[in-house]
Amino acid sequence: MVQNGTSPAGPRCIALVGPFQSGKTTLLEAILARTGTIQRQGAVDAGTTVGDASKEARDHRMSVELTVASTTFMGDSYTFIDCPGSVEFVHDMRAVLPAIDAAVVVCEADDRKIPQLQLILRELEDLQIPRFLFLNKIDKTDKRVRDTLKLLQPASRTPLLLRQIPIWNGEIVAGFVDLALERAHVYREHAPSEVVPLEGNNLDREKQARFTMLETLADHDDALMEQLLEDIPPPRDRVFDDLAKELREGIVCPVLIGSATRTNGVLRLMKALRHEAPSVVQTAARLGVEPKGEAVAYVLKTHNTTHGGKMSIARILAGQIGDGTTLSSPEREAGRVSGVFKLLGATTEKRGPAIAGETVALGKLDHAHTGETLSSGKQAHAAIADVKPYPPVLAIAISAKERKDDVKLGQALTKLLEEDPSLTVIHNPETHEVIVWGQGEMHLRVATERLADRFSVAIDKRRPSVGYRETIRKPITQRGRHKKQSGGHGQFGDVVLDIKPLPRGSGFDFAETITGGVVPRQYISSVEEGVIDGLKHGPLGFPVVDVSVTLTDGSYHTVDSSDMAFRTAGRIGVVEALPQCQPVLLEPIHTVEIVCPSDATAKINAILSGRRGQILGFDTRAGWTGWDTVRAMMPETEIGDLIVEIRSATAGVGTFTFKFDHMAELTGKQADQIVAARRAAE
Ligand SMILES: Nc1nc2c(ncn2[C@@H]2O[C@H](COP(=O)(O)OP(=O)(O)OP(=O)(O)O)[C@@H](O)[C@H]2O)c(=O)[nH]1
Numbered sequence: 001m002v003q004n005g006t007s008p009a010g011p012r013c014i015a016l017v018g019p020f021q022s023g024k025t026t027l028l029e030a031i032l033a034r035t036g037t038i039q040r041q042g043a044v045d046a047g048t049t050v051g052d053a054s055k056e057a058r059d060h061r062m063s064v065e066l067t068v069a070s071t072t073f074m075g076d077s078y079t080f081i082d083c084p085g086s087v088e089f090v091h092d093m094r095a096v097l098p099a100i101d102a103a104v105v106v107c108e109a110d111d112r113k114i115p116q117l118q119l120i121l122r123e124l125e126d127l128q129i130p131r132f133l134f135l136n137k138i139d140k141t142d143k144r145v146r147d148t149l150k151l152l153q154p155a156s157r158t159p160l161l162l163r164q165i166p167i168w169n170g171e172i173v174a175g176f177v178d179l180a181l182e183r184a185h186v187y188r189e190h191a192p193s194e195v196v197p198l199e200g201n202n203l204d205r206e207k208q209a210r211f212t213m214l215e216t217l218a219d220h221d222d223a224l225m226e227q228l229l230e231d232i233p234p235p236r237d238r239v240f241d242d243l244a245k246e247l248r249e250g251i252v253c254p255v256l257i258g259s260a261t262r263t264n265g266v267l268r269l270m271k272a273l274r275h276e277a278p279s280v281v282q283t284a285a286r287l288g289v290e291p292k293g294e295a296v297a298y299v300l301k302t303h304n305t306t307h308g309g310k311m312s313i314a315r316i317l318a319g320q321i322g323d324g325t326t327l328s329s330p331e332r333e334a335g336r337v338s339g340v341f342k343l344l345g346a347t348t349e350k351r352g353p354a355i356a357g358e359t360v361a362l363g364k365l366d367h368a369h370t371g372e373t374l375s376s377g378k379q380a381h382a383a384i385a386d387v388k389p390y391p392p393v394l395a396i397a398i399s400a401k402e403r404k405d406d407v408k409l410g411q412a413l414t415k416l417l418e419e420d421p422s423l424t425v426i427h428n429p430e431t432h433e434v435i436v437w438g439q440g441e442m443h444l445r446v447a448t449e450r451l452a453d454r455f456s457v458a459i460d461k462r463r464p465s466v467g468y469r470e471t472i473r474k475p476i477t478q479r480g481r482h483k484k485q486s487g488g489h490g491q492f493g494d495v496v497l498d499i500k501p502l503p504r505g506s507g508f509d510f511a512e513t514i515t516g517g518v519v520p521r522q523y524i525s526s527v528e529e530g531v532i533d534g535l536k537h538g539p540l541g542f543p544v545v546d547v548s549v550t551l552t553d554g555s556y557h558t559v560d561s562s563d564m565a566f567r568t569a570g571r572i573g574v575v576e577a578l579p580q581c582q583p584v585l586l587e588p589i590h591t592v593e594i595v596c597p598s599d600a601t602a603k604i605n606a607i608l609s610g611r612r613g614q615i616l617g618f619d620t621r622a623g624w625t626g627w628d629t630v631r632a633m634m635p636e637t638e639i640g641d642l643i644v645e646i647r648s649a650t651a652g653v654g655t656f657t658f659k660f661d662h663m664a665e666l667t668g669k670q671a672d673q674i675v676a677a678r679r680a681a682e
């Protein structure tokens with residue numbers, strides 16, 4: 001296997017993840033500044049960072065997709081993936097995780113962010129990915145770190161292992177004590193910290209905190225436990241070995257502190273990554289990728305650039321990939337690499353072949369997709385991961401503002417979906433609407449902005465129409481007669497129909513009891529077609545369901561009767577009958593399953609009741625301590641923007657799935673409004 005000459009660990013790939021707005025993009029900027037890749041540290045609020053370079057991210061001051069940036073530190077190369085924190089863009093993060101060496105979970109001392117922190121840590125724990133917690137915004141905290149850790153611990157299934165304690169100067173954190181090195185540092189803004197003597201109160205606090213750290217490490221190291229019990233100072237190397245080992249095994253989550261805006265604590269973080277994060281060899285082993293000479297790479301994300309065609313951002317797990325390498329996924333040939341690029345946010349730089357460990361953009365792999373495992377061998381390597389997007393929760397109907405853009409819109413949507421598998425597009429054949437399903441309001445908003453910004457398609461947005469139907473409550477016998485005498489050849493059809501309501505969910509049933517040929521055999525199917533025509537648009541404006549129509553009688557004319565005439569007669573019969581049958585509106589009802597932290601369950605119940613939901617019950621969520629599952633029946637109209645309320649009641653982490661269950665009668669004011677709106681639209 002090819003190794004980077006400067007370090008046995010080789011190039012690393014580290015994801016910056018964490019709750020919304022915790023400072024990931026700012027931390028990436030601080031890392032790039034501290035490692036000398038950029039000259040000046042930009043700021044998210046000024047729109048000058050390497051990350052969030054797209055117009056949409058800048059406009060909304062939040063990450064709406066991942067940013068990839070490579071840098072070097074002490075001779076080693078590192079690629080950082082800055083992932084969006086918003087739950088609506090979480091697929092970008094989830095698709096990246098399988099192939100990284102370690103994650104830095106950026107968080108802050110804010111209890112409202114704990115549920116989201118728990119979700120992210122859970123995902124990392126399940127994938128057995130080594131993770132650091134970076135307690136950011138230490139410059140504006142007024143909480144003691146020990147209390148913050150107590151607050152955050154329930155979010156992690158493994159112990160949070162404090163590695164640094166702050167040095168306070170009045171109300172402000174002025175520096176830190178490194179508990180492994182037993183050294184005190186004073187922060188300097190945008191410059192490396194300065195080592196100062198460790199003494200007085202800080203020394204006492206250090207002793208206590210260090211003991212707690214060692215005790216946690218000793219839970220998995222008996223020799224260390226003995227030394228602690230016998231009061232023998234453990235050798236420094238042993239402590240460092242344990243720190244690295246227990247991180248890699250995922251049995252502890254080390255906690256570092258700092259301030260991304262001030263570049264404080266960044267060097268310490270980089271050193272921890274350098275010494276402790278696993279190398280690509282270990283990561284490949286975790287994923288079952290054996291170094292056999294062939295190249296194996298995992299696609300973190302594909303992207304359609306405006307000028308350079310398609311780019312696939314890939315982590316090389318084994319072997320080497322250069323211009324001309326042909327890569328395949330287990331499903332298909334992905335293409336031949338044309339151009340290998342180093343990434344720094346939106347900036348790409350052509351480079352030579354990439355080796356195991358590196359994360360680069362590969363040009364022109366036309367058939368590569370996000371989340372795929374690609375390899376160069378004769379036999380494609382098995383997929384190392386299969387990250388399925390969460391089911392979408394919110395929809396809008398879109399159309400091109402100008403008819404001439406219809407084709408362009410279709411093409412743009414195809415590209416958009418390819419880049420973001422958490423979007424879905426459905427064509428409603430009944431209403432001819434194009435429905436875009438996504439993960440939330442902002443997700444859909446950004447998707448439509450991209451259509452305009454990147455693909456130059458102006459669109460109109462609407463709420464998708466609800467699949468209302470109507471039925472009848474009273475039977476009737478109705479004659480349908482079509483007679484036209486215009487010059488020579490006339491038209492004649494005459495039918496008698498028995499129309500009856502059927503039980504809910506039966507659909508449509510047609511029968512005939514014709515005797516004596518009063519309606520000749522060959523015209524009966526035309527009568528049925530005519531009936532179906534008539535049911536397409538009921539008196540309330542919607543398709544009619546749950547009715548049976550029986551052709552019982554009729555008459556014909558030897559010259560003037562025809563298929564067309566009987567079809568028309570059938571339709572006339574139905575259209576004239578339905579208004580007399582007490583038509584009633586039917587609305588779709590779905591079963592909805594909501595998952596939420598237990599302390600929000602009462603609020604969720606109230607939301608459901610407020611939306612005409614019928615609660616079926618709730619239970620603890622299997623495998624999720626502190627979470628509940630609530631099940632309810634709910635009208636489709638009320639599900640429309642349900643996610644918005646669920647999110648605001650659950651600090652963003654609650655979500656739901658739904659499935660059509662049945663159609664139910666809707667009467668009263670609400671029904672009148674729906675019918676009136678339909679009439680107005682027609
Ligand atoms: N005081 C203080 N503010 C910070 C720090 N780090 C980030 N911020 C601010 O927090 C806000 C969010 O910062 P971002 O870097 O965009 O956070 P993020 O985690 O990338 O946000 P998303 O990707 O949208 O989840 C910005 O206003 C930053 O200036 C810090 O260390 N101290």
Ligand SMILES: [Mg+2]
Nearest residue numbers: 024025062063
């Ligand atoms: Mg960000």
